[in-house]
Amino acid sequence: MQFCVKKQNKTKTERKVKANDREYNEKFQYASNCIMTSKYNVLTFLPVNLFEQFQEVANTYFLFLLILQLIPQISSLSWFTTIVPLALVLSITAVKDATDDYFRHKSDNQVNNRQSRVLIRGSLQNEKWMNVRVGDIIKLENNQFVSADLLLLSSSEPHGLCYIETAELDGETNMKVRQSVSVTAELGDPNNLATFDGEVVCEPPNNKLDRFCGALCWRDKKYPLTNQNMLLRGCVLRNTEACYGLVIFAGPDTKLMQNSGRTKFKRTSIDRLMNTLVLWIFGFLVCMGVILAVGNAVWEKEVGSLFQSYLPWEPPVDNFLFSSFLSFWSYVIILNTVMPISLYVSVEVIRLGHSYFINWDRQMFCSQRNTAAEARTTTLNEELGQVEYIFSDKTGTLTQNIMSFNKCSINGQTYGTGNEQEHLPADRLDFTPFNSLADPDFSFYDDKLLELVKVGDPHAQEFFRLLSLCHTVMSEEKSEGELVYKAQSPDEGALVTAARNFGFVFRSRTPGTITTTEMGRTVTYSLLAILDFNNIRKRMSVIVRNPEGRIRLYCKGADTVLLERLHPSNQELMAVTSDHLNEYGADGLRTLALAFRDLSEEEWEVWSESHQFADKATDCREDRLAAAYDKIEQDMMLLGATAIEDKLQEGVPETIALLSLANIKVWVLTGDKQETAVNIGYSCKMLTDDMGEVFIIGGHTVQSVRQELRRARERMVEMSRGSSFPSPPSSFMDSISGEFGLVINGHSLAHALEADMELEFVSTACACKAVICCRVTPLQKAQVVELIKKYRKAVTLAVGDGANDVSMIKSAHIGVGISGQEGIQAVLASDYSFAQFRFLQRLLLVHGRWSYLRMCRFLCYFFYKNFAFTMVHFWFGFFCGFSAQTVYDQYFITLYNIVYTSLPVLAMGIFDQDVPEQRSLEYPKLYEPGQLNLLFNKKEFFICIAQGIYTSVVLFFVPYAVLSNSTQSNGVPLADYQTFAVTTATALVIVVSVQIALDTGFWTVINHVFVWGSLGSYFTIMFALHSQTLFRIFPNQFHFVGCAQSTLLKPVVWLTIALATAICVVPVLAFRFLKLDLKPQLSDTVRYTQLVLQKRRKPAGRSLGGSRLGTRGGSRRSGYAFAHQEGFGELITSGKNMRLSSLGLASFASRHSSSWIETLRRKKNPHTPPRLKVCNI
């Protein structure tokens, strides 16, 4: 174990770093690369940890009470009544903190001891990370973590380029390019670098990830440096063999560490309510204290002063005012049990129990991925029962992010028959005998198409030839026939794979050629041009020359765009294909239209020239290129259309339907395109054809967005007025009765989220049944969540699987991570994680609901039992001269909360169930009480308190009335203090036990053991404490010797206890019965029905679920489903980037959603660097 030496870090306005000159850099005393995230070491642990713990208000409060108890004039209770529970709580927390810190030490050590290659005196040496100094030159190899903030000097790639993945920093999994300054890029090998003595002058350490400004001075020249030249700590080098960098910021100065703040601690609404209530209780405590202190003053003046012959005032307390002041504090000590420290501990224990139940749930276990659900945060469980809004990512969350080539239309004929579930595995086409290169994982269910290809139908062949040529997929052939495609979007991968299986195998490409195997024959096409995809064109084309020398343009694209560009002769085919496209769209499939055009040599040359001209243009290059592309993509011949299924995860539509029945609103926030998102919206039944209207907000300016929102609202009011009773437009939100959907685009959302429009947006969106935000950035996702949190005061849940969902997951009340294939970023940031979206229904409707119910019942009972316990002292105060004499034995006071009454209520808080789990899924309305916060709120709290106070009145005055004049059968009066104390305590324990028995709705063995065990332990412990043995050892500690026997053998005492119990319980019983009988809650009814059904021994219940989700909608939603990004065509043809094909392109394939954000931003504002959000800290 080693510790980092902390160096004084004076705030400077700039930082100077000289390469390869440690002595020079030493002068500035820059921080070393050693990081320390741990908080304690062996010596500092105890003081620091205690100091931190006493910053908690509750702990300080109890410490304060403890100090009060040590003052003899005040001490109304022995010190151990407070110190035992306090020590317990402090030590549990300390152990937990110590364990956490141990792991931090371990991870710090591991990180600090990582090896890196440092250039020292001309040779590369292995150094631990912690020993890397500012000014060192480091060699990084592929897939290594960057150890400090480096200035990229040179790399193994041409032009000093290197690729990094910044997932650790900003959560984006796509690769980013960094380039060194051109002068250093040439340095290349270590020998040259060893002599490099450039000096960097730059900004001081800061936490801006996207900005760096500085300058490199070398050989009397100054080169500006930007963020483009920097490799930040936490990034991973990808697809680059090696690179060299100069350490600029090390250790705590790095941008990663500068960004590491403490994670925002999430609290539940019950937590907040509890804190308020604790404050109120404290106020109540002070009021009681004041009342009793005033009483004490009056008593001491009127009675106590006269009573001095028997009980003189002690010298320090010689007047009634001072006595009453002390009495106030004494009563604060006695009455503090209304809010005992065990409340916090018990709440944590219950939540921990609920978390384990989530972890243990087999029905939330995904066997395909061997992943069980995991409650990563144990403090939020009951909030799961109050969720009103769910924000879901699309890709990987609702969908599997697996595209399957499902159907196609070739020359007016449709092939392929729907989805997998409808088929036997035997129906699956077996391609291997026909094609040795086929991908065995590909499945298709229509042999007609294969036959068609086999017989050599020209249309079919041309169709698949197009698919094998027109794309930007890279291939990797590890051994002969073992092809791996690296597609940047899964759609493309699916299409090229389809072509591969149908005999048109894409083998490899070079910047100028594409090699395929067509029906077993290897063909090489020369690639003349790639007319790349962008969001406006919604299509891509390639122009190739086949071996025969014919030039042909192949184009695939959105049907809306492509069908406009067809040759007029295609009219008839177009009509048929269009019908097919409608059909596919209705099935929720992602469609593309395919077409080709033959080009003559002259046409090509003319166009090629204009293309080159446009390409070289400096201004409006993109517009010019688009115009050039547009010119040639005309008069095309239609080949057909493809339909790709974006496979939904299992059970998604059912889950969403169920959640919306439970009154939970589901919003989809996706980076995908509008059409894709809407398609998915329909296929998972968020949007339905029954909806009154689906509003699409796509305005680019503030005014247009505002106007669109206004129009949407007007329509809603109009339509709901038309359909149902007229309502005043003033309460806009409530007046909406119809079902509406809202789709909003990222760029419109940016305007809608501005301060002056956000309210308008919220009110519009919340009136809609379903909201889909598409093309949103990770930051916007978080903003939308924050907006709902701010205006709706509702509990929000965000669910996602990718790094781009991290911000949303962190800002929502509850973050759920889908542990999918997309890495663990989302899971690490989440509070709960599991493998399938459909588990959400179980998490919320079963676990969440129960957790909420249990927590509420626990809190109600807990406050009740402590008020019943404590307020007896208050009443007794009026009879003992307000002297802060306790009613009970001090041991009883110590043990009441820890032993006698803790376990039954814990058992209820952990195991209680009102209705069985299947019922809460069958009747989603059972979820509503949680959303409306009905089970524990201020009103319920006051009812509990009132019941507690009533019980305390009964518990004091019944024994008072009975015992004050009665005697035992041997003539000895019963009204002595000890008998009274034992009688009241026994009655109290019995009454609260009966009450917990009434409150417990689910009596498992554990409940029985705890309830009866607590009662048993009360009597056992009491007899032990009142035993002669203990008294003989400590006569001064156990005053109650013999009291238990002599009291509990008296029939009058038992008659008193029975009477008090009856008076306490009968009204509660009557009240509950009336409530159940006259105003039953849904859960009561379900529970009652359950009982009746059980008695009748009939199969119970009706199942909702599946039947609701039968038919598919019929409207046309053919979408251009081409999740693609522009720029790749250019990279391919330029040849600059061909290495990518042999390196890990996997990350491109897995996630593309964030790079279009870049694209979008670049377009919008080319000079502003993208705003990143640090997600990983």
Next chain:
Amino acid sequence: MASSYKDEDGHISVKKPENTAFKQQRLPAWQPVLTAGTVLPAFFIIGLIFIPIGIGLYVTSNNIKEFEIDYTGLDPSSPCFNCSQNFSWNSTKPCTCSIPFYLEQPYESNVFMYYGLSNFYQNHRRYVKSRDDSQLNGNEESLRKPSKECEPYARHDNRPIAPCGAIANSMFNDTLELFYSDPNGTKTQIPLTATGIAWWTDKHVKFRNPGGNNDNLTAAFQGTTKPINWRRPAYELDSDPENNGFINEDFIVWMRTAALPTFRKLYRIIQRRNTMVPTLPRGNYTLEVVYNYPVRSFDGRKRMIFSTISWMGGKNPFLGIAYITVGSVCFLLGVILLFIHHKYDNRNNNPDISSN
């Protein structure tokens, strides 16, 4: 922070959770529901149990005879008026007064004689803790060095007080004697038993004299002083060695502090001698009081009470009445709830849950 460096091999192999009833929350459980079938009979049963008990208690309590005399002497006409007025702690001559009274009913069986005090705060916190149980248990060290709790009655004249503390210091020290005036005019003293009035554990466990079985109590208390208000030291409380010192029963009874400011404590028992003759026949009696205990300064009252005892103790009308009342209310509630249930019940009328 630590998580950001989590390695790829940080992947944990998760197994399918065990299929146990406990982990899957499927433990067999009893799920009680408050239905008319369970609640209403419960009310009737409680009513039917409580009312007879209440009647029994009430009758028993009414059969108990109790007689009470307030002898504080606040009223100038009272025989003890003089004594109550001229009180001083250190007067050597005891003040006596005698109060005549007439018993209208004969008292059968054993009669218990109590003294009662009012407005006397034996339950005050400072009063309650002002004792040293260790000293009272015969501990030699505590005898010499009383606990701090006893302050300001721990030491007097530089000698430890035994027994120390405010409770012991304020011990009730009136002497009550009872005389029966025969119809023919002769006055006979009624014998009062002074033992058997304390708890068994108090007498035999909690209170022990110092010096163990040493018969010479005077020697055992050597070096201590009597409580300030006492007239005699502890070792001279009674001539019977089994009732002297700390195990004097009057002292033990006093040391068992009362829960409420108005209380009674057992003083003496009048044993029944002859089954044929009532313990206290009806007729004239005289209560002779040696008035030592001042209560006037704090508006206290002193009473003398006779009472007979039944199986459930002394006279206690409250318990019987309370039982009858609670039983009747339960029964009535049962009837009302039954009526409401039949008239307004929602639950049975719409079994179709889904309509909710």
